[in-house]
Amino acid sequence: MILVTGGAGFIGSNFVLDWLAQTNEPVINLDKLTYAGNVQNLASLDGDSRHIFIQGDIGDSELVKSLLQQHQPRAILNFAAESHVDRSIHGPEDFIQTNIVGTFHLLEEVRAYWGQLDGEARSTFRFLHVSTDEVYGSLRKDDPAFSETNRYEPNSPYSASKAASDHLVRAYHHTYGLPVLTTNCSNNYGPYHFPEKLIPLMIVNALAGKALPVYGDGMQIRDWLYVKDHCSAIRRVLEAGQLGETYNVGGWNEMPNIDIVHTVCGLLDELRPRPDGKPYAEQITYVTDRPGHDRRYAIDAGKIERELGWKPAETFDSGIRKTVQWYLDNPAWVANVQSGAYRDWVATNYAERTE
Structure with a gap:
């Protein structure tokens, strides 16, 4: 049995679904059920x-302790995190509490649990921490992609909180011997992505006839990773990763944000044309950039390919087509996640930005 934290979020839920599609090993799924x-x-x-789904917080030490003692998982995969840069700018405290304090409490309970294991159960136990490339900061246009040896230079409350959690995980390995693994991924996209992030926001707004807001000049470059490829990488790291090591996971797909938006618009023109026959790209608007917006991220995923034999199965073209089609096929899911709280957040975030 494994314990997954944050398993009702975007990446976590995709991982749980993929895991149970490929194995009969049970999953304890602990999620606080915040907005995402x-x-x-x-x-x-x-x-x-x-x-087995449990609603709860990784910072709830008594709950985590009881789950570990009751279910005796062989591995813990920590997806639980506040993860949106704009939200961290508006309200950093939640990010500090979940990503730093919550990770600390989780590590303390896992350390105590692991410490009382014996024999094979102790030697094969793993704690896998899922993190982000944003901890490395921003790259210039001609800089080499982030490798696992890049220094940490976080530029937002979100990335700073994730950097802190990564450091805690590393420290618990070197200080206490806790058998940890860390993955740092590039921008994920795919099914079940909460529509405040770039790709689902563009799809949802386009279909609703709303503006497609692009920050600044739209030339911020990201590496894009299809979420199911990310899930397969995590499974591989859990299976064969070297203890204490970090593995960068990327899709080898560096693209400017504005190109992403135009690609989404083109697919919607093909798959769900506007009633008036005009291109969705007419809805693109440029808005004031967010503070401290990192210009470029890029992941060098060579280590995980060399050492563990993993590489992404999807190209960006195949992955983005699957993603757009999923949102077209699941309008009820989209409608249900667009609660009043979500609409209020979008209004607050974009009201501050002028075209």
């Missing part, structure tokens, strides 16, 4: 005895 945690992502697992 959505049990509807896991609706296909209703009645599946292999999936």
Whole structure:
């Protein structure tokens, strides 16, 4: 049995679904169900005895302790995090509490649990921490991509909080011997992505006839990773990663944001044309950039390919087509996640920015 934290969020829920599609090993799924945690992502697992969902906080030490003692998991995969840069700018405290304090409390309970294991259960136990490339800061246009040896230079409250959590995980390995693994991924996209992030926001706004807001000049460059490829990388790291090591996970797809938006518009023109026959690109608007917006991220995923034999299965063209089609096929999911709180957040964030 494994314990997954944050398993109702975007990446976590995709991981749980993929895991149970490929193995019968049960999953304990612990999620606080904040705005981005959505049990509807896991609706296909209703009645599946292999999936045990617990609503709760990784910072709740008594709850985590009881789950570990009751279920005796062989591995813990920590997806739980506040993860949106703009939200961290508006309200950094939640990011400090979940990503730093919460990770600390989780590590303390895991250390105590691991410490009382014996024999094979102790030697094979793993704690896998899922992190982000944003901890490395920003790259200039001609800089080499981030490798695992890049120094940490976080530029937002979000990335600073994730950097702190990475350092805690590393420290618990070197100080206490806790058998940890860390992955740092590039920008994920795919099914169940909460529509405040770039790709789902563009799809949802386009279909609703709303403006497609692009920060600054739209030339911020990101590496894009299809979420199911990310899930396969995590499974591989859990299976064969070297203890204490970090593995960067990327899609080898560096693209400017404005190109992403035009690609989404082109696919929608093909798959769901506007009633008036005009291109969705007419809805693109440029808005004031966010403070401290990193100009470029790029992941060198060579280490995980060399050492563990993993590389992404999807190209950006294949992955983005699957993603757009998923949103077209799941309008009820989109409608359900667009609660009043979500609409209020979008209005607050973009009201501050002028075209």
